[in-house]
Amino acid sequence: MSAVILTPVLLTGCDETLSTVHPAGPAAAVIAQLWWVLLAGSVVITTLVAMLVLWAWRRPEGAVSERRFVIGLGLAFPMTVLAALLAYGLIIGEKLLPHQGPEVVSVTAEARQYAWRFGYADLPGRITDDVLHIPAARPVDVAITSADVIHAFWVPRLAGKLDAVPGHVNTLRIEAASPGEYAGLGAEYNGPGYRGHGFTVIAHDPAGWQAFLQGEAP
Amino acid sequence: MNALQRHRALSRIWASDPGWRGWCTSVNHTDLGRMFMAVSAFFFIVGGILAMLIRAQLASPRSAFMGPEHYNQIFTMHGTIMMFLFAIPMFEGLAVYLLPKMLGSRDLAFPRLTAYGFWCYVFGGAMMIFSLLAGIAPDSGWFMYPPLSSTINSPGINSDFWLIGITFVEISAIAAAVEITVTILRYRAPGMSLVRMPIFAWYALVTAVMILTGFPPLILGSILLELERAFGLPFFQVAHGGDALLWQHLFWLFGHPEVYIIFLPAAGAISTILPVMSRTRLLGHPWVIASAVSLAVLSFGLWVHHMFTTGIPHLALAFFSAASTLVAVPTAVQIFAWIGTIAKGRPQLHLPMMWMLSFFATFVIGGLTGVMVAVVPFDWQAHDTYFIVAHLHYVLIGGFVFPMLGALYYWMPHVTGRKTFFKLGNTAFWLIVPGFHGTFLLLHWVGLLGMRRRIDTFDPGQGWEVINIIASVSSFVMAIGFALVLIDVVVNAAVAIRGSRDPWGAGTLEWAMPTPAAPYNFASLPQITSREPLWDTPELPLQLARGEGYLGDPSRNRRETLTVEPTTGRPEYIVVFPGNTALPMLMSAVTGLFFLGMLIKAYWLVPVAALGVLACALVWTWGLQRPAPEGPLPVGRGLSLPIASEVAHPPGWWGSLFLLVADGTFFGSLLFGYAFLWTIAPNWPPQQWAEAGLLPVALLIGGTFLALAASRVRSLWPVTCAAMLAMALAAVMVLRAVPDPGQHAYAATVWVLAGYAVLHQGLALIMAGFFGATRIAGHAPETTGGLHNIARLWSDYAVAVSVMGIGAALLPGWG
Amino acid sequence: MGTVLRLALPLTAWLAAFSAIYGLNGWLCTTDLTDAKARTVLAVAVLLAVAMQVGLFIWLRRCDWQAAGPTLRGVALTLAVVALVGTAWTLLPGLLLSRCV
Structure with missing residues (x-):
């Protein structure tokens, strides 16, 4: 796919820790795929419109079919494409939601200016600052809230972002396909310290996760 | 009387004051349209300089050019x-300048209101x-999300x-929107039915109605947030029953229509210019009208995206x-109708047409990225990254901007x-368009690589450096292009080579006058029989100059124009416009004191200024009243019509009606906010609901019936006043039932509801009293009928909002 | 003026129904109604909105368009169809999805 062609050209020698197009989990992967589909479709449509303008420009003066331009190109064509796209987007969106399941791990995230504090349903009382521990290859539901202003929880390589709104708890499903460290960001502008408002997600292998749950500081 | 004598007589009547005084006292739409556009161009330069500072800061990683405290002010103020x-304001200026000329009228509906709006804007x-220069500019981002923008997190004066x-x-936006709506519906040349109206007027009408219904939620949000900041009314504080998300709903209820408020006038310009440049008529004209209306309404159902x-x-x-995908359909209809127009015509590559083509090359991409972010999961990744920054600049x-540059070069010969004179504009084009794409195309990609919008600088190593330096260099190329446009405009305005009257061979009425336009626009008003009058009657300009149209006889020695019935274009009555006056400028200065008092917390100044505004408004309105009737007057071509002060629904009634549309949207937004907090916000219900007992309810019901009946009988105006006082008393009693509005968002909402009711009761009382004053002054019943209808409109509205507002406040405490 | 209102009416009715049903769902999520019942309430509301648009279309067809002329009648009926399609397009897909998550 075009990803394979484009990516090395633009990204050689870079460290893509924040890239949405270098997914490291199922949610981000589905959305990255959606992006490549959207890009391909958009390139096709842009090209078609450009060719149509060129044709229109060179065509000699004379009547054109209003029906063809308005109903065919203006109504039928976009409505077909958009209906398909809408269905695709909604189906994906539904799959990405935090549905209940046996494997799901629950954690909490509380944002403040300018720090993150994480808690664990499986390990009550344990708090980690600016580092979120999760098991790899298992769905994790992050219950996100804020202690002051609005922030957003975003780990670009794992999933989309969700806001931390004071007084509300929003739940985001994330999952890392393999163990490792993933960069996370506060992704809603929140004042002078915005740039540095990040955190790290550490995805453990099963043994590492067990060790974490037993209170061993990793 | 020959054409020259007529020109001299009309010029004497319509001319603005000479010299610098003219700037302050002019109420002429040509003057004010140009002033609006010049000032908004100035602000474009300021915003552009801020953009350059942003790109300078982001040109390289770990930039030391400025710190976040300055950067945050700069990006907030840029947006x-x-x-x-x-x-x-650029749309307002263009509409103010063009509409009367396109519609065949001599001025806008309310010339002094145009001036008032302009000075409020200035x-x-x-x-x-000032805030920018003093280094105390807003710094919470242009959408000002609380709690970040509220007192705790932004204690300074910035917010x-x-x-x-x-x-x-x-x-100024609301004033211009009322003005434009009434003008398009009524101030047209005889025979210009809705169907024969120029397409630009359709777009402007749609846009103006959108401003009337789109801006009130923002104004409400701003008032609520300022009440929270100034007086501790906790609308957005979750601990006290408020909710930060309420702001986002109100802001985007405005913010999304805003995007279309900006796009639609440009689309109107394209629909006007592109067919002329293609030497043909617009393809699918009715479809384009339907698209514009669809876009306008659909755009109100997108705010949550x-x-x-x-x-x-x-x-x-x-x-x-x-809804966000659906809105792409009417956009597509327009785009393909325009391409079809090029196809059926004989397109010519003049500079305005080049800008139309650059519009296609840019807007199609912006539209497609718009569809992308309408897909929810993709938006979860793209939201608040540079992908969005790139998308919104493409749109x-x-x-x-590109269609408006086309419009600039299209209408500059008219102005x-x-x-x-000089082909500088072509050079500018080739700097701006590639510069633009160089700046923003790759920023989509850097957003997907994780670059968040609004960060003040970035670390190297994410693959962002090359893209950002390309963007910064390109942005300076684009800026040089804009500077050339500016120079081009100045050169063209200064070099005196007289042009021909209709250089593009257009068919619309604005080209049926000598250019630059005389202050009276048309020496006589045409009878319209088609959508392109100039194509059907090329000799129309001469006929009009010879006085063969309507109102060609200046002997009544006052500023007159005609209005028509909105649908059919049948002439209805004569409007007599006011002359030059500094009153609008004075009134907006006093309005400014009201806002200044709020800003610097000199609260004693606020009521004083409010009384000052009221005094100005009374002087303003009293000058419109005419003690004695004139009866039907000849308007030429064998027709006699009454004048506006002697009809049942004068322009003031129409203006009030559309102002109340905006006001009603404001009130509706307030009720929405109340319902939102009640159902969604945490920390509800409050400790106590308002319980005011039976007396206020009785006063409210009694006042309602009294006001509804009395406002319909001319002699009972004192009873209307009394009914308003009774309802105001009811509102005050409700306020006393919730003594501390700072303790919970419910109490705060009750205060705003009751305050809103009292304000409108007061307005209705003043209107009824004003009508009473004309009776006491002995004005003839023929000339006060319209005024009575206006007073009744305001009285009915006051009754409606009092019942709904106070009812809603008391509703939860009733059970 | 009546003509302008007729042009604006169907889509304004769409906007009102759209906002109301959005609000209705928000409110239903605060109640302890079962999912099936809540979905039925929403579905009935959407069907009512569609029926209202059909009614508006029929009414606009029967209106007197003498003064406005056939072009604007066509525009008004087009807008009524847009509102009808729009009601279905914007409100039906959501009914199949997670209601309060």
Whole structure:
């Protein structure tokens, strides 16, 4: 796919820790795929419109079919494409939601200016600052809230972002396909310290996760 | 009387004062349109300089050019200035300048209101510029999300400048929108039915109605947030029953229509210019009208797509995702109608047409990225990254600035009356368009690589450096292009080579006059029989100059124009316009004191200024009243019509009606906010509901029936006043039932509801009293009928909002 | 003026129904109604909105368009169809999705 062609050209020698197009989990992967589909479709449509303008420009003066331009190109064509796209987007969106399941791990995230504090349903009382521990290859539901202003929880390589709104708890499903460290960001502008408002997600292998749950500081 | 004598007589009647005084006292739409556009161009330059500072800062990683405290002010003000002080006023200026000329009228419906709106814009804009120069500009981002923008997290005066300054500027948007709506519906040449109306007028009408219904939620939000900041009313504080998301709903209820408020006038310009440049008529004209109306209404159902990441349930997101894809359909209809127009005509590559083509090349991409972010999961990744920054600049620059540059080069010969002199504009084109794409195309990609918008600098190593330096260099190329446009305009305005009257061979009425336009526009008003009068009757300009149309006889020695019935274009009555006056400028200065008092917390000044505004308004309105009737007067071509002061629904009634549309949207937004807090906000219910007992309810019901009946009988105006006082008493009693509005958002909402009711009861009382004054002064019944209907409209509205507002406040305590 | 209102009416009715049903779902999520019942309430509301649009279309067809002329009648009927399609397009897909998550 075009990803394979484009990516090395633009990204050689870079460290893509924040890239949405270098997914490291199922949610981000589905959305990255959606992006490549959207890009391909958009390139096709842009090209078609450009060719149509060129044709229109060179065509000699004379009547054109209003029906063809308005109903065919203006109504039928976009409505077909958009209906398909809408269905695709909604189906994906539904799959990405935090549905209940046996494997799901629950954690909490509380944002403040300018720090993150994480808690664990499986390990009550344990708090980690600016580092979120999760098991790899298992769905994790992050219950996100804020202690002051609005922030957003975003780990670009794992999933989309969700806001931390004071007084509300929003739940985001994330999952890392393999163990490792993933960069996370506060992704809603929140004042002078915005740039540095990040955190790290550490995805453990099963043994590492067990060790974490037993209170061993990793 | 020959054409020259007629020109001299009309010029004497219509001319603005000479010299600098003319700037302050002019109420002429040509003057004010040019002033609006010049000032908004100034703000475009200011916003552009801020953009250059942003790109300078982001040119390299770990930039030491400026720190976050300055950067945050700069990006906030860049967005704020471009949206509120450039784009909207530029539309207002273009519409103010063009509409009467296109519609075959001599001025807009309310010339002094145009001037008042202009000066509010200037004074409000000056406030914003002052904050920027003083280093105390707003710094919470142009959408000002609380709690970040509220007292705890932004204790300084910065946010107040935004909330108060922008609200002040919005007066001009509302004033212009009322003006434009009434003008398009009524101030047309005889015979110009809705179907024969130029397409630009359709777009302007749609846009103006959108401003009337789109801006009130923002004005409400700004007032609520300022009340929270100034007096501790906790609308957005979750601990006290408020909710930060309420702001986002109110802001985007405005913010999304705003995008189309900016795009639609540009689309109107395209629909006007592109067929002329293609030597043909617009393809699918009725479809384009239907598209414009569809876009306008659909755009009000999109606001939540700016909130896809706020945790709203998927079912609700689906509604807005579907609406956001649907809105692309009418856009597509227009784009393909325009391409079809090029296809059926003989396109010519003049500079305005080049800008139309650059619009296609840019806006199509912006539209497609717009469809992308309408897809919910993709937005979860793209939201608040540079992908969005790139998308919105493609839409706003591609969809507004480029067509407006086309419009600039299309109508510049009309404004200056001169031939395009120097080919600098072509050079500028080739700097701006590639510069634009160089700046923004790759920024989509850097957003997907994780670059968040609004970060003040970035670390190397993410693959962002090359893209950012390309963007920065390209942005300076684009800036040089804009500078050349500016020089081009100055050169063209200064070099005196007289141009021909209709250089593009257009068919619309604005080219049926000598250019630059005389202050009276048309020496006589045409009878319209088609959509392109100049194509059907090429000799029309001469006929009009010879006085063969309507109102060609200046012997009544006053500023007159005609109005028509909205649908059919049948002439209805004569309007007599006021002359030059500094009153609008004075009144907007006093309005400015009102806002200044709020801003610097000199609260004693606020009621004083409010009384000052009222005094100005009374002087203003009293001058319109005519003690004695004149009866039907000849308007030429064998027709006699009454004048506006002797009809049942004069322009003031129409203006009031559309002002009340905006006011009603404001009130509706307030009720929405109340319902939102009640159902969604945490920490509800409050400790106690308002329980005021039976007396206020009785006063309210009694006052309602009394006011409804009395406002319909001329002699009973004192009873209307008494009914308003009774309802005001009821509102005050409700207020006393919730003594501390700072303790919970419910109590705060009750105060705002009751305060809103009292304000409108007061307005209705003043209207009824004003009508009474004309009776006491002995004005003839023939000349006060319209005024009576206006007073009744305001009285009915006051009754409605009193019942609904106070009812809603008392509702939860009833059970 | 009546003509302008007729042009604006169907889509304004769409906007009102759209906002109301969005609000209705928000409110239903705060109650402890079962999912099936809540979905039925929403579905009935959407069907009512569709029926209202059909009614508006029929009414606009029967209106007197003498003064406005056939072009604007066509525009008004087009807008009524847009509103009808729009009601279905914007409100139906959501009914199949997670209601309060």
